[in-house]
Amino acid sequence: MPLAVVTDSTAYLPEGFADRHAVRVVPLTVDVAGELRRDGIDLGPAELAAALGQHKRVTTSRPNPEEFIAVYRSLLDAGADGVLSVHLSRELSGTWESARLAAEEVGPDLVRVVDSRTTVMGLGFAALRAAAAAAGGASGAEVEAAAVEAAANTRSFFVVETLEHLRRGGRIGAAAALLGTALAVKPVLHVDDGRIVPLEKVRTHSRAVARLVDLAVAAAGTSPVELAVHHLAAPDRAAELANQLDERIPQSSGCVVSELGAVIGAHTGPGVLGVVVCPGRL
Structure with missing residues (x-):
């Protein structure tokens, strides 16, 4: 074997x-207002989005x-x-x-x-x-x-609907979250050396999605790649993003779409969109 x-x-x-x-x-393990659940087993994306929408405290443990x-x-x-x-x-x-x-x-x-x-x-x-x-x-x-x-070699990019969940998770300060909300800033995040950190800011959702596509195209280059789109409670937007990626990155093996669970979704919140680009093929 x-x-x-x-x-x-x-x-x-x-x-x-x-x-x-x-x-x-x-x-x-996910703690939703004191009730322990298993990520992806006892707690799915829909339940997570509902809990966050009700402002319930969501924490995770290894x-x-x-x-x-x-x-x-x-x-x-x-x-x-x-x-x-x-x-x-x-x-x-x-x-x-x-x-x-x-x-x-x-x-x-x-x-x-x-x-x-x-x-x-x-x-x-x-x-x-x-x-x-x-x-x-x-x-x-x-x-x-x-x-x-x-x-x-994988590159990952995300855009969130609001900075509030990042603030609750301690990823950004309260002042930055308040300012970002007032200015309707949509932060583009990426994974850098093991951390989820800000990459740049855009002002509208449509510009944020366009930026995700451009970043993915640049990361893909001209070689074969595998692509994934992530979202939380945004299936239509995710499908649209996947279609744009398929059009712009023809050398991919096809874009898979997967909804986020509690561990990452609790920090990003409903409406998040993400793109993952992995060079090569299975």
């Missing part, structure tokens, strides 16, 4: 992708090491030669640390843990590339390298 690949729920793989590519997904230990041992007991566990940036969550502690318990010679330094489909594409390499009979080092290379 080839190396097994594990990731976490912040990869936000489109429905069916995890099963199709034999990727095991470990959910993060899986504990025991959860990872149970997953790793079940995969090894099922015959896997080893496990590659690839997770969202340690700058955004303690998930990687929990996975690392679990790997030490199970055996570092059996479990490799990767900090992807990214999240959403930047992480998702890394896990899928690793799974494809494992299915092709690659060694543990080669499977790990496939994940690291995909994550390092």
